[in-house]
Amino acid sequence: MKIIHTGDWHIGKIVHNIHMTDDQRYIMERFMDILEREKPDVVIIAGDIYDRSIPPVEAVELLDEVLSGMLKKLGVKVIAAAGNHDSPDRINFASSILVDKGLYMRGRFENITNPVSLEDEHGRVNFYVVPYAEPAVVRSYFDREDIKSHDDAMKAVTQAIYESMDKNERNVFVGHGFVTYTSGDGKEEEALTSDSERPLSIGGSEHVDVSYFEGFDYVALGHLHRAQRVKFENIRYSGSIMKYSFSEHMHKKSVTCIEMEEKGETSVSFADMEPLRDMRVIKGRLEDLIKSEIYSLGNVDDYIMAVLTDRQEVYDAIGKLRAVYPNILKIEMEGIEREAGEDRSSAADEFVKRDPIELFCEFYENISGKPFDHEKRDELVEITQAMDIEGRRL
Structure with a gap:
């Protein structure tokens, strides 16, 4: 049988x-x-x-x-x-x-x-x-x-x-x-x-x-x-x-x-079983992944997760990748993961009630990859306090 x-x-x-x-x-x-x-x-x-x-x-x-x-x-x-x-x-x-x-x-x-x-x-x-x-x-x-x-x-x-x-x-x-x-x-x-x-x-x-x-x-x-x-x-x-x-x-x-x-x-x-669109992971610097000698190695219509190895934050990574890979679904940047189309700098609903100072510290560390030390934190507190006082005067 x-x-x-x-x-x-x-x-x-x-x-x-x-x-x-x-x-x-x-x-x-x-x-x-x-x-x-x-x-x-x-x-x-x-x-x-x-x-x-x-x-x-x-x-x-x-x-x-x-x-x-x-x-x-x-x-x-x-x-x-x-x-x-x-x-x-x-x-x-x-x-x-x-x-x-x-x-x-x-x-x-x-x-x-x-x-x-x-x-x-x-x-x-x-x-x-x-x-x-x-x-x-x-x-x-x-x-x-x-x-x-x-x-x-x-x-x-x-x-x-x-x-x-x-x-x-x-x-x-x-x-x-x-x-x-x-x-x-x-x-x-x-x-x-x-x-x-x-x-x-x-x-x-x-x-x-x-x-x-x-x-x-x-x-x-x-x-x-x-x-x-x-x-x-x-x-x-x-x-x-x-x-x-x-x-x-x-x-x-x-x-x-x-x-x-x-x-x-x-x-x-x-x-x-050969799919209509494969599910692939690509890895490298943004400028390399969008070069024709790289993207031509596979089907650009596949479902893509891109792992970016750039040491600095890149501008509009999602937009640039989607121009080449229309079905990109996910991006990772050195251990920081996000869905395609997600704005990492935007605060989700559950973040609204959190301390703005803490949120800014996380934002800075995610973008720069460097710690937000106590000296910078003290300066930020002084600036926000001054802005708050100025705002109340208005």
Whole structure:
């Protein structure tokens, strides 16, 4: 059986106030091209189909187009689970009706030991689809007070599945979470994360031990945005379908192609996803970054974060960069970070009540990179006091 594993589409995503729907529509067209070329039997979407629980209309329309294309045009079956960004009820809507069309949507945490069973020339492949759920939901489902963390919850889930699972058949787990493992020296291995992943919980309790999944022939995971395996070649994150933060600028986005043989052996390959506009980080002095020999090295229409290495404050950096890179989203200047279009010298609402002297000191240090010493501060106090007296005379 040939399986395409993808996830973390985040349809309807907004990045630095930019709606990504046009970019997502383009990448979905490339995804459909991959499906036409690879001709899979089934596509797995491992959660975070939408970016938020109430998606915008254009996001719903785009997903409808993609699913319709897979089911009607290509005849590919689709198995999808809700992620932590999705609304369980919205993902679950009309799921029982759509099964006859080859669309298996699991939004609510229910009937988790009942697999989606598909067949190929070697027999059945059972897909255990487990949508994201908070530990409290899992605790209530199993009526077990000892389930307090995501790790506890997933241990209970996999134990329940193993009790009913036919181990003589091929079995696939589909889920959404933060799976880690402990190396031989007892150290927990760091997963490759990014800034655009919403934490599932606080204080490390979101982590799930990879050992719970060792009884499955393949494990299709969602949540982490970088494609990666977790200890074993057959336990994988597909990664997000696009870059959604500048922390992902070095990622190579792809979908994961799985060939499953008669006894459950799997071979893995990747189909790259080329975006309409990449998300890149450029670094250097302002005057260098706007030279043709530099900007001609890449697509100037990409989404850009510029890291300026100028030692002095530069005039209208945003305007000059935007003249060359129209989709610049962010600027950093020697550790000072701001969004494109943000005026660093303007006081935000929360600053209004602060001491003007303190605000000026911060402004001076940000601009000059030098400390505002006590002598300068005393002079500034004298000047402001004199201005205040003069103003009251008027």
